[in-house]
Amino acid sequence: MDYLLLKYLHLIAAxxxxxxxxxxxxxxxxxxxxxxxxxxxxxxxxxxxxDAWITTPAGFVQLLSGYAMVSLAGMPWSTDWLRGALLIFFSVGALWLPVLLLQKRMQVLAEQAAQTGTVLGARYWRLYRGWLWMGVAGFGGMFLIVLVMVTKQAPWQWF
Incomplete structure (x- = not known):
């Protein structure tokens, strides 16, 4: 596959x-x-x-297109910025599964409260706070990975 087409897919996935x-x-x-x-x-x-139908598949396209670009370009996997980008990508990805599970649990609890006409309980708000802060961390990582990919420098090279 053509490198520029892979780069286009990579950017669209991002x-x-x-x-x-x-x-x-x-x-x-x-x-x-x-x-x-x-x-x-x-x-x-x-x-x-x-998140199940669009965001998660985009993550796989992101990973596969990045892998294909690195392979096609013959770039060494030991390049600092690439190692940094992968470290951040997998760290953000490690937050993703818990986020999906929390969202689903929150959905179920909110539906139950809506059906019974009750307020959202302490368990719900505990899940929400965890989800909220995982989102902050995940998006912080996403901002960081874009910076790494644009500058072609690992975070440890900035200092």
Whole structure:
């Protein structure tokens, strides 16, 4: 496959990862401002769906297209910026599965509260806080990985 086509796929996957991920995150955060379990359940349902169908596959496209570009270019895997990018990518990825699980649990609890007409309990808010801070860490990593890829320098080379 042509290198420029791979680069295009890699960039589009990054846009989907960042765009859909950030959009989903912000919509779910915004849904919590009204503290209405019906709204939270509806938004959480969409977020879970989008993250499963769009954001997660984009992560795989990102990884595969990056691998293909490095292989096609004959770049050594020991390059500092590449090792840094992979370290950040897999660190953010390690947050992703727990985030997906938390979102699904939050969706179920919000649906139950909406169906029974009750408020969201302490368990729900504990899950939400964990999800919120994992999102902050994950998006911090995504900002960092874009910086690494643009500058072609590992974070430890900046100092």
């Amino acid at each position: 846009v989907f990862l960042f765009g859909f991920g950030m959009g989903s995150y912000l919509y779910l955060v915004a849904a919590h401002r009204g503290n209405d379990p019906r709204v939270i359940a509806a938004v959480a349902r969409m977020v879970v769906r989008f």
